[in-house]
Amino acid sequence: MTSAQSPKITLVTGGSRGLGRNTALAIARKGGDVVITYQSRADAAQEVVAEITAMGRKAVALKLDTGAVAGFVDFAAALKAALRETFGRESFDNLVNNAGHGDFTPLGGTTEATFDRLVNVHLKGVFFLTQALLPLIADGGRIVNLSSGLTRFCYPGYSAYAAMKGAVEVLTRYLAKELGPRGIAVNTVAPGAIATDFGGGAVRDNAEISQHVAGVTALGRVGVPDDIGPMIASLLGEDNRWVNAQRIEVSGGQGL
Numbered sequence: 001m002t003s004a005q006s007p008k009i010t011l012v013t014g015g016s017r018g019l020g021r022n023t024a025l026a027i028a029r030k031g032g033d034v035v036i037t038y039q040s041r042a043d044a045a046q047e048v049v050a051e052i053t054a055m056g057r058k059a060v061a062l063k064l065d066t067g068a069v070a071g072f073v074d075f076a077a078a079l080k081a082a083l084r085e086t087f088g089r090e091s092f093d094n095l096v097n098n099a100g101h102g103d104f105t106p107l108g109g110t111t112e113a114t115f116d117r118l119v120n121v122h123l124k125g126v127f128f129l130t131q132a133l134l135p136l137i138a139d140g141g142r143i144v145n146l147s148s149g150l151t152r153f154c155y156p157g158y159s160a161y162a163a164m165k166g167a168v169e170v171l172t173r174y175l176a177k178e179l180g181p182r183g184i185a186v187n188t189v190a191p192g193a194i195a196t197d198f199g200g201g202a203v204r205d206n207a208e209i210s211q212h213v214a215g216v217t218a219l220g221r222v223g224v225p226d227d228i229g230p231m232i233a234s235l236l237g238e239d240n241r242w243v244n245a246q247r248i249e250v251s252g253g254q255g256l
Helices: 018-029 042-054 069-087 112-136 159-182 198-205 207-215 229-235
Strands: 009-012 033-038 059-063 092-097 137-146 185-191 247-250
Touching: 009 018, 009 069, 018 033, 018 042, 018 229, 033 042, 033 069, 042 059, 059 069, 069 092, 069 112, 092 112, 112 137, 112 159, 137 159, 137 229, 159 185, 185 229, 198 207, 229 247
Parallel strands: 009 033, 009 092, 033 059, 092 137, 137 185, 185 247
Antiparallel strands: none
């Protein structure tokens, strides 16, 4: 069976929780196979794998620290082995650079260590992981980089985090240009405030923050993971094959 006849395989980093988990499940519901990565919660990752296999799709979970570039060569080798053993493939089709964390501090209180953690995961990690995996991405594939609505609207305390995401948006356009000859489309998805455990669960668990976000959002509520995962899954499909080098905000009209 050729790659074109097989279900598409998507690698979702940070797929054991939050938006990554939702994205992986949405892809499986559309008939895709999935590789997810996790940093420490192997149990949560295996729960996602079990949910996907229960749908009749194939899935595997691999450990990865997206902030540790030195480990990317070994991860690529592990991924190559998993592709062969689980999917009977030598390549995968789509990469979703989702893994991330939130360190939110005022400009004057941001330490170099905090800044470096954000650089390593959200920018350096995305750049060099994509580089390491390019030989395994099939021609005609898709890459989606996760950004944030915070690159458009501003709140105090998010300067370092938003700066990394802004850099990822620029990187996306350059990747689209360089990978165009291989038929690989590259886009950015920028969620608004979403009710997950991200950033300590502030949007999900803090009623004051939730009410504020709903009040400044055109659709009048806080976003939920189901607003994001299915959108990414759709972006990876053939119906969106001509969408390339774009920043697509999925925020319900926050901060208009």
